[in-house]
């Protein structure tokens with residue numbers, strides 16, 4: 228069929244990817260050698276063998292260990308540049324990158340080192356690859372709200388280098404309500420607001436993210452499928468869901484792609500988008516997600532492809548003038 232080529236070549240936005248989750252094992256080993264960081268794995272293959280996850284936490288433990296090789300501004304630049312080269316090949320015209328400053332500041336890396344390296348890669352991606360990139364600062368929800376406040380204040384000298392804030396890491400037991408005050412502060416600063424909700428957490432966490440944090444998009448949100456009332460609300464309000472199909476399979480959120488709730492979410496009128504989450508860990512980049520999904524869903528065709536990719540462009544935080552050129 229013509230569909231794989233259409234999916235691969237069509238312009239698209241990626242709205243849910245963690246830049247630390249784009250660190251391929253080869254780059255982890257190269258940066259470890261460059262920085263003299265010891266790794267608890269003997270080889271690239273041994274590290275890749277450890278990528279057998281049973282839930283979100285079993286992934287996060289390895290993901291934070293991988294990020295320990297990032298020390299200098301150039302490391303953050305090299306990581307993001309490698310992602311942008313892959314994104315350009317996937318015909319991503321706009322990418323909003325999550326980053327986790329607390330993972331780095333806790334190891335003594337200044338927040339300015341993190342932001343400057345990532346921001347320089349965004350500028351070069353725009354100039355040399357024609358990919359517009361933007362940064363979203365994520366708070367780690369397993370840490371305190373006080374720690375999130377301190378992180379936001381530390382980032383303010385680089386306010387012009389990021390467009391929004393998000394919420395990630397261990398969802399269960401860390402509801403959005405825990406971060407209500409820091410999100411209110413971010414809103415005052417004119418930042419865009421998003422949060423992971425309804426990946427492992429219940430539908431009530433999606434409602435909290437909307438009602439207590441005031442987010443404009445929900446990251447994952449797949450457990451909305453358990454509440455008819457919430458599904459109706461998300462459809463009516465056209466709240467985008469940034470869904471990550473291969474991630475959901477690898478973290479056992481869904482059993483396999485053929486059982487994914489995406490067809491019901493799309494049919495119910497929700498503004499769903501397809502994203503890679505942590506492409507180095509979950510089996511591929513955005514086009515790999517699209518191809519695997521359409522392969523697993525034989526009833527989906529060009530209509531669904533067009534809708535999903537148009538949703539990604541429309542749900543982006545790119546200025547209206549830029550979005551008008553896409554859709």
Ligand code: HPA
Nearest residue numbers: 245395396397423504505
């Ligand atoms: N969920 C929560 N936190 C994360 C994820 C995720 O899928 N990826 C990286 N941090």
Ligand code: ZN
Nearest residue numbers: 245395446504
């Ligand atoms: Zn995520």
